[in-house]
Amino acid sequence: MTGGRATAAAPVAPVAPSVPPETGSGRDAILLAARRAFTQRPYAEVTIRKIAADAGVSPSLVVKHFGRKEELFNTVADFGPAAAELLDAPLDALGRHMVVTLVTYRRTFKSDPLLRVVFSLGNQDERSLLRDRFHEQVTAALTARLPGHDRALRAELLAGLLLGLGATLSLHREGAGTLASPERIADLYAPALQNLITG
Amino acid sequence: MTGGRATAAAPVAPVAPSVPPETGSGRDAILLAARRAFTQRPYAEVTIRKIAADAGVSPSLVVKHFGRKEELFNTVADFGPAAAELLDAPLDALGRHMVVTLVTYRRTFKSDPLLRVVFSLGNQDERSLLRDRFHEQVTAALTARLPGHDRALRAELLAGLLLGLGATLSLHREGAGTLASPERIADLYAPALQNLITG
Numbered sequence: 001m002t003g004g005r006a007t008a009a010a011p012v013a014p015v016a017p018s019v020p021p022e023t024g025s026g027r028d029a030i031l032l033a034a035r036r037a038f039t040q041r042p043y044a045e046v047t048i049r050k051i052a053a054d055a056g057v058s059p060s061l062v063v064k065h066f067g068r069k070e071e072l073f074n075t076v077a078d079f080g081p082a083a084a085e086l087l088d089a090p091l092d093a094l095g096r097h098m099v100v101t102l103v104t105y106r107r108t109f110k111s112d113p114l115l116r117v118v119f120s121l122g123n124q125d126e127r128s129l130l131r132d133r134f135h136e137q138v139t140a141a142l143t144a145r146l147p148g149h150d151r152a153l154r155a156e157l158l159a160g161l162l163l164g165l166g167a168t169l170s171l172h173r174e175g176a177g178t179l180a181s182p183e184r185i186a187d188l189y190a191p192a193l194q195n196l197i198t199g
Numbered sequence: 200m201t202g203g204r205a206t207a208a209a210p211v212a213p214v215a216p217s218v219p220p221e222t223g224s225g226r227d228a229i230l231l232a233a234r235r236a237f238t239q240r241p242y243a244e245v246t247i248r249k250i251a252a253d254a255g256v257s258p259s260l261v262v263k264h265f266g267r268k269e270e271l272f273n274t275v276a277d278f279g280p281a282a283a284e285l286l287d288a289p290l291d292a293l294g295r296h297m298v299v300t301l302v303t304y305r306r307t308f309k310s311d312p313l314l315r316v317v318f319s320l321g322n323q324d325e326r327s328l329l330r331d332r333f334h335e336q337v338t339a340a341l342t343a344r345l346p347g348h349d350r351a352l353r354a355e356l357l358a359g360l361l362l363g364l365g366a367t368l369s370l371h372r373e374g375a376g377t378l379a380s381p382e383r384i385a386d387l388y389a390p391a392l393q394n395l396i397t398g
């Protein structure tokens with residue numbers, strides 16, 4: 001539906017802009033409003049006008065920065081760079097790399113690179129373009145990377161481990177996970193990923 | 200905020216009503232509409248009238264079945280029975296028990312016993328009564344059950360494993376996880392839980 005981008009084979013794009021994505025300028029307010037809109041509403045109901053109003057800017061400024069609705073969706077729904085960065089390690093060190101990368105990303109940018117796809121499950125009634133993107137850019141990329149048997153199932157469970165880590169850190173903002181170092185979290189959590197990777 | 204219920208020590212309540220909770224009668228339509236409302240809106244903005252409209256019933260029918268808003272919230276937001284059932288196994292078999300119980304529950308009732316708390320993260324601006332409930336009834340109950348060091352952190356990560364499993368199964372409704380038996384999923388996923396349980 002959105003075209004199959006060959007994420008697994010793509011060169012590693014840098015995930016990190018030099019400025020946190022959710023603070024400051026009108027551009028960032030637009031991105032935040034767009035992310036909310038596309039995760040909480042069916043695609044057909046999302047309008048540039050409503051996103052602009054939520055961001056406190058004019059519709060023309062939204063179009064100037066991001067183009068029309070389809071382009072804006074493509075910007076907001078792009079899991080490709082995050083997937084490339086999460087997968088950028090040798091197989092025997094990939095579990096730990098994924099945990100440290102995810103936790104560090106969350107702390108640096110005050111935002112989770114994958115978790116927004118889960119919010120889209122609140123719209124129970126319809127197919128979701130955001131979910132299609134996740135399947136293509138994350139699950140399929142994980143599957144392509146795994147050796148051995150049951151690769152699709154193991155990739156889905158790996159995606160679950162990444163989403164679950166983000167979910168629990170977001171749910172327990174004042175909890176033990178917030179105080180722990182990425183390395184300590186990886187000590188406890190990365191073996192689960194590594195076992196699914198190694199098969 | 201909602202009172203600390205001693206879930207961990209409570210007798211095991213049956214999770215399973217004899218009828219799936221999200222099909223059929225007006226009662227079930229009300230529960231579904233209420234679950235959506237309380238996860239997607241701030242508590243203060245939820246009204247019985249809106250829930251009734253979404254469920255296609257009268258406001259007085261909602262009150263007849265579930266009482267006023269606070270009672271209805273307590274019904275919808277109760278993770279206690281699910282937590283009790285998930286924890287109902289000896290420590291050395293708890294990881295596998297939790298995975299099989301969660302997957303079986305999801306398949307039996309076409310619904311996840313925990314995952315709705317994650318949808319509430321879409322409301323980024325405010326404290327959430329649903330999250331408070333989850334902390335009390337799930338995370339604290341897990342913490343109380345664990346032996347050894349770093350119990351709070353391990354309990355948060357365990358909660359993440361449970362939420363991540365539900366999230367990925369919901370995200371990949373036509374995927375490999377949907378075709379796999381609960382036992383096969385447990386073979387792959389339960390060691391992650393068991394390692395965090397045993398410490």
